[in-house]
Amino acid sequence: xxxxxxxxxFSKRTCHSRLAVxxxxxxxxxxxxxxxxxxxxDPEMRYTTQGVAVCTFSVATSERKKGQGDGEPTxxxxxxxxxxxxxxxETANKFLKKGSPVYIExxxxxxxxxxxxxxxxxxxxxxxxxxxxxxxxxxxxxRSERAAAGGAAPEEAVQDNDVPF
Numbered sequence: 001x002x003x004x005x006x007x008x009x010f011s012k013r014t015c016h017s018r019l020a021v022x023x024x025x026x027x028x029x030x031x032x033x034x035x036x037x038x039x040x041x042d043p044e045m046r047y048t049t050q051g052v053a054v055c056t057f058s059v060a061t062s063e064r065k066k067g068q069g070d071g072e073p074t075x076x077x078x079x080x081x082x083x084x085x086x087x088x089x090e091t092a093n094k095f096l097k098k099g100s101p102v103y104i105e106x107x108x109x110x111x112x113x114x115x116x117x118x119x120x121x122x123x124x125x126x127x128x129x130x131x132x133x134x135x136x137x138x139x140x141x142x143r144s145e146r147a148a149a150g151g152a153a154p155e156e157a158v159q160d161n162d163v164p165f
Contacts, residue, residue, distance in 0.1 A: 033126055034107040035080055036134070037061040039100045045093040055089035057082050059102060082106070084128040092131055101134035 034103045038060040048064055067074050083103055084092045096102060106128040113121055 030145050031107045033104075033106060035059055035061060035082075035106075035126065037080070037100075037102065037104075039096055039098050039102060040079065041050045042098050043093050043096050045089065053086055053093075055088035055092045056086045057084075057092065057096065059104060078124075079124070080104075081123055081125045082128055083125065084131060087129050088131050091133075095133050102131075103134055104134035105130035 010046065020053045040060050043055050043057040045055045059082055061080070062079050063076045063078075064073055065076070066072075082092075083108040104126060106126040109124050109127070111125055113123070115121055
């Protein structure tokens with residue numbers, strides 16, 4: 001038996017995601033998440049003692065719904081902590097910055113922890129298997145040129161309404 005999943009969305013660029021899983025009569029399971037959101041902070045790059053690149057960053061997704069009773073729209077934001085390894089890590093560090101739109105595919109895990117005040121918290125963590133830059137090609141090329149030149153990116157004027165977090 002084969003399971004196929006197709007995904008086709010976004011107005012500026014089309015992304016396709018196909019998953020084919022074959023199994024022999026037993027139980028099948030897989031863990032895959034697709035996220036389209038915006039970076040909440042600049043990526044943080046580091047290397048393991050073996051020299052493997054690891055990049056972490058946070059991505060926010062937003063959902064708008066009509067409120068119950070009063071009909072006022074409400075917006076719910078969900079945060080994901082993303083970890084990219086090797087070539088994906090290098091790409092994320094080179095091209096992404098706070099506010100960048102990004103499409104991520106990966107494996108989801110939730111982690112429970114207790115903060116300093118004794119409150120139990122849960123974080124959603126994703127190990128990226130695919131990363132697609134969703135900004136304009138000109139934006140990505142300009143960031144690449146600045147990174148290659150070693151220069152810092154100039155601060156752009158961003159309105160609070162432009163960034164969903």
